[in-house]
Amino acid sequence: MAFFLSLVIIIVGVTVAARYLPVALTWFFNKFPNQFAPLEADPTPQSAISPQQPVPVRFREQSPRNTAPTTSTKTPLPLH
Amino acid sequence: MHEHDFYSIIITEVLALFFAPIFILIVFTVAEQAFEPINYHLRFIKTAWDLQIFSVGAQCGLLIDHPFKGGVNALFYGLSFVLVILGSTALLAHIRYRLHRSIIPEWRIATDDDVFHALWLGLLSLCVPIEYLIISYL
DSSP states (O other), X not given: OHHHHHHHHHHHHHHHHHHHHHHHHXXXXXXXXXXXXXXXXXXXXXXXXXXXXXXXXXXXXXXOSOOSOOOOXXXXXXXX | OOHHHHHHHHXXXXXXXXXXXXXXXXXXXXXXXXXXXXXXXXXXXXXXXXXXXXHHHHHHHHHHHGGGGTOTTHHHHHHHHHHHXXXXXXXXXXXXXXXXXXXXXXXXXOOHHXXXXXXXXXXXXXXXXXXXXXXXXX
């Protein structure tokens, strides 16, 4: 009896966790974005930069805050 | 077995065998997302796969260890639970195969349902060795 009761508890708990864990974690990682994200690709072609010109310096603040965009166009996760 | 001994052993073993590795798994998953940022849907699905790996490893370890501690039918339950975990692993592998290798482009998009199904399978597989640990002491 205790075995089947624990099975029911586990299945219900796992269902609730699998439903709301991604929502909570996605909200968290959007709230505190990744600080180690790569910079954007340089739009300036290398052929347009002469050796005498200084190489343009891009700072991390220019990169978007969320660099892990969702590719789901159907049902994106709710953020709140 | 005294009741206090039963619960103290269960809590200690669950803490030692499951909570500490899962904590490390979470830390390393966050670190992996830090230096290899990918879509959150795919990251959750890969984390569910990591849970599957951990679950089948823990279940096989318990299967080897616990039949010799006097558990009733522990070997039968252990092999059955290994098959349950492997079955859920096959379902999760099917989800990942569809997301990466499908010839239909729309099926390669990870949706919320894919994340829900993958995490459901992974967390259920994580609960299987815990359940086996509990019933092997009964």
